Amino acid sequence: EVQLVESGGGLVQPGGSLRLSCAASGFTFSNYAMNWVRQAPGKGLEWVSAISDSGGTTFYADSVEGRFTISRDNSKNTLFLQMNSLRAEDTAIYYCAKDQSLLPTAGIDYWGQGTLVTVSS
Amino acid sequence: QSALTQPASVSGSPGQSITISCTGTSSDVGSYNLVSWYQQHPGKAPKLMIYEGFKRPSGVSNRFSGSKSGNTASLTISGLQAEDEADYYCCSYAGSSTYVFGTGTRVTVL
Numbered sequence: 001e002v003q004l005v006e007s008g009g010g011l012v013q014p015g016g017s018l019r020l021s022c023a024a025s026g027f028t029f030s031n032y033a034m035n036w037v038r039q040a041p042g043k044g045l046e047w048v049s050a051i052s053d054s055g056g057t058t059f060y061a062d063s064v065e066g067r068f069t070i071s072r073d074n075s076k077n078t079l080f081l082q083m084n085s086l087r088a089e090d091t092a093i094y095y096c097a098k099d100q101s102l103l104p105t106a107g108i109d110y111w112g113q114g115t116l117v118t119v120s121s
Numbered sequence: 122q123s124a125l126t127q128p129a130s131v132s133g134s135p136g137q138s139i140t141i142s143c144t145g146t147s148s149d150v151g152s153y154n155l156v157s158w159y160q161q162h163p164g165k166a167p168k169l170m171i172y173e174g175f176k177r178p179s180g181v182s183n184r185f186s187g188s189k190s191g192n193t194a195s196l197t198i199s200g201l202q203a204e205d206e207a208d209y210y211c212c213s214y215a216g217s218s219t220y221v222f223g224t225g226t227r228v229t230v231l
Contacts, residue, residue: 035220044124044225045159045167045210050218059218062122095166104218107157109178111166 002026002110004096009115016086016119022079022096022112030054030074033099035108036081038092038117048094049081050104059104064090086119093117122215125150125223132229138199141226143211144192149221151192155214158187158196162207170209171196198228206230 008020020036036048049070050059058070069082079096093114100106126144133139143150143158150156154174159167169178171187174194184199194213198205211223 033218037222045161045212045222047212047220047222050220052218057218061219100172104220105155105214107155107169107172107212107214107220108159109169109172111168113166 002098004098004110004112006094006096006112006115009094009117011118011120012086013121014087014119017082017084018086018117020081020083020094020096020115020117024077024079024096024098027098029072029077031102033102033104034070034072034079035097035099035104036070036079037095037097037108037111038090039095039114040089040092043092046092050099051079052104053102057103083117086117088119091117091119122149122219122221125211125213125221127209127211127223127226129224130227130229132231133198133201134231135201135203137201138197139201139228141196141198141209141211141228143194143196143213143223145194145213145221146192149213149215150189150194152216153214154189156187156189156194157212158185158194159210159212160205160207161210167210201230203230 096112098110158171
């Protein structure tokens with residue numbers, strides 16, 4: 001059974017930083033691209049970032065480019081999202097999501113339960 | 122990337138069929154047969170219902186079907202049931218290893 005468990009969310013002041021983690025199990029982690037998708041309170045889903053199976057290539061939405069960094073540790077089956085220069089509009093539930101292919105193209109098939117990030121003073 | 126356009130809400134009575142549209146552009150929906158549909162109940166994570174436009178994952182009811190014409194993808198739920206009441210999102214590959222989601226549709230079972 002595929003399991004994705006996010007952690008690291010919390011309350012942070014504007015301009016601050018936070019690092020999210022996602023522990024994966026139930027599949028061969030190193031064979032698949034991984035994504036982060038967020039959902040602001042009461043709003044829709046927004047794709048944030050993706051990383052290839054090897055971690056060699058990364059991709060970002062314009063809204064987070066230059067502020068967020070996605071990475072992975074295939075030896076520990078863990079995905080990360082380093083978030084810097086956080087803004088109020090980054091407040092959202094952040095979902096870790098498994099892709100169906102080794103590069104983000106075929107779509108997301110499994111989601112974690114999400115971790116809430118609140119940016120407020 | 123602008124979000125794909127979905128109707129804000131769709132409703133139907135039990136047993137009826139409803140269709141949710143998802144309109145994009147020639148840069149996303151129109152260029153690839155890579156549209157997915159997700160169901161999200163309140164407070165829960167999204168669940169994959171359709172991938173690659175029309176394929177159903179194992180365990181998803183055959184009451185759910187997907188199609189595409191031009192820049193618009195569609196999700197049809199036939200034999201509507203109470204448990205189908207949820208938010209539904211489309212998502213398309215948008216090139217350069219990026220994705221774009223739809224605005225979301227609230228399905229209400231009357």
